[in-house]
Amino acid sequence: MSYLNVGVSPGNVPVYHGSSLKVVDRRVRLTELVLRCVICGLGILTAVLVGSDSQVKEIFSIQKEAKFTDMKALVFLVIANGITAAYSLAQGLRCVFSMVRGSVLFSKPLAWAIFSGDQVIAYVTLAAVAAAAQSAVYAELGQPELQWMKICNMYGKFCTQVGEGLVSALVVSLSMVVLSCISAFSLFRLYGGNKGKATFTW
Numbered sequence: 001m002s003y004l005n006v007g008v009s010p011g012n013v014p015v016y017h018g019s020s021l022k023v024v025d026r027r028v029r030l031t032e033l034v035l036r037c038v039i040c041g042l043g044i045l046t047a048v049l050v051g052s053d054s055q056v057k058e059i060f061s062i063q064k065e066a067k068f069t070d071m072k073a074l075v076f077l078v079i080a081n082g083i084t085a086a087y088s089l090a091q092g093l094r095c096v097f098s099m100v101r102g103s104v105l106f107s108k109p110l111a112w113a114i115f116s117g118d119q120v121i122a123y124v125t126l127a128a129v130a131a132a133a134q135s136a137v138y139a140e141l142g143q144p145e146l147q148w149m150k151i152c153n154m155y156g157k158f159c160t161q162v163g164e165g166l167v168s169a170l171v172v173s174l175s176m177v178v179l180s181c182i183s184a185f186s187l188f189r190l191y192g193g194n195k196g197k198a199t200f201t202w
Helices: 019-051 072-101 108-141 156-191
Strands: 054-059 062-067
Touching: 019 072, 019 156, 054 156, 072 108, 072 156, 108 156
Parallel strands: none
Antiparallel strands: 054 062
16 A cells, blocks of 8 residues: 555555655665675785785794784784675675665664674774784884884885785775664664655755
């Protein structure tokens, strides 16, 4: 049954067929899809850059190899970005599927699941970047009070590649923050007043 441009689907929230709402929904879904593709690509790039990074240095006739596994923060960074890339790929496929179907609004349980997943991943990526950045500062500047050496003076190539991975990871984490805001918007607009939704504008 439909009246005044409002359709009701049993078991779901009301679906509004106003042109303004459709335009908003298309913009939101397109932005979400682009961000998830970017996050997936950069997440993989970060994991590859940091995970494959190594450098061998000869110190007093002894070869020492620097690897990402030597720093637990970098291991966390690689794992977090790998999980983020896989999650973004799955959510990106969901976005494509929903756009092909042409659905406008989805059920509240699904919206809550997406919102919760985006929030968790955003916090995880931010924590991973913060931990890796702190370790990178110690590697670059050292800590004279604790007699920690400036590792990057010896392993310049290793530190440079880690830095590139950190930049990529930072973009991933910031993109996830934006995505969490988009999923929050998509969720909480379902709880808006029915009268306001019929005239919703961007």
